[in-house]
Amino acid sequence: MHTEFLPKPYQNNVPEVVIRRLPQYLRSLTHLLESGAEVISSHHLGQILEVTPAQIRKDLSYFGRFGKQGRGYNIRHLLDRLRNILGLEQTWDVAVVGVGRLGRAIINYQGFQPEGFRVVCAFDSEQKVVGEVAGGLIIQDITKIKEVLSDLSVKIAIVSVPASGAQDVIDRLVEAGIRSILSYAPIPAHVPLGVQIRSVDPVLQLQSMTYYLND
Amino acid sequence: MHTEFLPKPYQNNVPEVVIRRLPQYLRSLTHLLESGAEVISSHHLGQILEVTPAQIRKDLSYFGRFGKQGRGYNIRHLLDRLRNILGLEQTWDVAVVGVGRLGRAIINYQGFQPEGFRVVCAFDSEQKVVGEVAGGLIIQDITKIKEVLSDLSVKIAIVSVPASGAQDVIDRLVEAGIRSILSYAPIPAHVPLGVQIRSVDPVLQLQSMTYYLND
Numbered sequence: 001m002h003t004e005f006l007p008k009p010y011q012n013n014v015p016e017v018v019i020r021r022l023p024q025y026l027r028s029l030t031h032l033l034e035s036g037a038e039v040i041s042s043h044h045l046g047q048i049l050e051v052t053p054a055q056i057r058k059d060l061s062y063f064g065r066f067g068k069q070g071r072g073y074n075i076r077h078l079l080d081r082l083r084n085i086l087g088l089e090q091t092w093d094v095a096v097v098g099v100g101r102l103g104r105a106i107i108n109y110q111g112f113q114p115e116g117f118r119v120v121c122a123f124d125s126e127q128k129v130v131g132e133v134a135g136g137l138i139i140q141d142i143t144k145i146k147e148v149l150s151d152l153s154v155k156i157a158i159v160s161v162p163a164s165g166a167q168d169v170i171d172r173l174v175e176a177g178i179r180s181i182l183s184y185a186p187i188p189a190h191v192p193l194g195v196q197i198r199s200v201d202p203v204l205q206l207q208s209m210t211y212y213l214n215d
Numbered sequence: 216m217h218t219e220f221l222p223k224p225y226q227n228n229v230p231e232v233v234i235r236r237l238p239q240y241l242r243s244l245t246h247l248l249e250s251g252a253e254v255i256s257s258h259h260l261g262q263i264l265e266v267t268p269a270q271i272r273k274d275l276s277y278f279g280r281f282g283k284q285g286r287g288y289n290i291r292h293l294l295d296r297l298r299n300i301l302g303l304e305q306t307w308d309v310a311v312v313g314v315g316r317l318g319r320a321i322i323n324y325q326g327f328q329p330e331g332f333r334v335v336c337a338f339d340s341e342q343k344v345v346g347e348v349a350g351g352l353i354i355q356d357i358t359k360i361k362e363v364l365s366d367l368s369v370k371i372a373i374v375s376v377p378a379s380g381a382q383d384v385i386d387r388l389v390e391a392g393i394r395s396i397l398s399y400a401p402i403p404a405h406v407p408l409g410v411q412i413r414s415v416d417p418v419l420q421l422q423s424m425t426y427y428l429n430d
Contacts, residue, residue: 019423022426023422027403027419048403087428092425094421101320102324105316105319106417109317109417111401112421156424180421182417182424188246198420198424200417200420202321202327202373202397203238203326203327204239204242205238205397206327206330206371208234208235208237208238208301208413209395209411211302213395
């Protein structure tokens with residue numbers, strides 16, 4: 001059998017931890033390609049990513065065959081496949097909820113667009129903020145969120161509201177058809193099955209380092 | 216032998232993945248305590264954290280004995296021990312480098328202080344920003360970083376500069392005695408052995424969710 005990759009049905013049981021590593025592969029391979037490399041061994045890629053070569057081969061094996069024994073991976077080909085697997089051959093529209101200092105930094109962040117994400121709408125509950133412009137977008141009233149998001153068919157949202165209002169915002173987003181949420185609120189938020197949520201939490205990151213300072 | 220916890224020398228070989236989970240335990244247990252709970256089983260804690268009860272028992276076993284067979288953990292006691300293990304019985308001073316929109320959001324973030332972190336100084340390389348005040352701090356010239364940080368004995372820094380300047384800033388921080396770095400720059404940064412670095416990278420988080428939208 002000579003299959004370059006497996007059809008989607010075979011991909012359903014890929015562990016989430018593998019999916020979470022793929023964007024890191026993408027990031028590192030992009031840097032390698034930009035620095036002029038064309039081929040990389042799983043050994044070298046493993047060193048860069050701080051995982052074992054066996055782990056890399058196992059992760060990729062969920063999606064079919066990559067590279068030829070002893071020849072390493074063609075970086076450009078692997079990048080194309082990773083973008084295809086992760087659904088990054090298109091640009092995804094993103095909604096931002098909460099336009100305080102953090103929300104404004106997110107809306108104006110230049111790093112999303114080159115990586116496949118475009119902030120297309122922004123919401124806040126503060127009446128004095130609604131109607132203002134941030135990053136070229138008119139900040140809309142959060143009560144309009146369901147109507148606006150279904151009109152735009154947005155599936156991804158970033159939540160940058162304070163902890164106290166976050167679960168309520170997340171519930172509204174799910175109700176409005178959002179299926180992927182990136183939350184900056186420091187709470188363990190709940191979403192129904194079928195909705196993905198990731199958390200950006202600088203406090204947890206800092207607290208995982210003080211252990212090493214504590215001597 | 217009746218030891219409540221193991222002395223420090225026994226803790227040297229704790230896997231980093233375990234250390235990274237402890238702040239999440241801390242966060243969830245704090246919420247539980249605030250909601251009035253006093254005792255929790257590893258089974259219930261596992262459900263909340265989405266790990267197995269066996270994993271929780273194994274993680275905690277690196278640090279001695281917690282709880283009594285069949286009785287669950289005393290939440291207050293476990294929280295005290297986790298704070299002690301992670302070095303969070305003190306407030307840690309933090310330097311911020313890069314005072315653009317994101318840096319200002321970080322400096323003004325109200326969530327650090329209650330969790331044991333206090334931003335005490337801020338640096339930027341832009342001369343038009345140096346001397347301005349952000350969150351009550353005078354923004355200082357990045358060329359003064361070594362002198363200021365050693366005067367203040369700061370060990371932790373947050374890097375919120377663009378990707379292109381990030382590795383240079385990180386090198387300077389390490390030279391200035393910083394041992395823990397939280398980087399918002401989307402690059403795989405390098406630090407010498409003995410320095411910890413964590414990355415906050417919303418793009419990687421978003422890219423790990425589009426897989427599930429891609430059907």
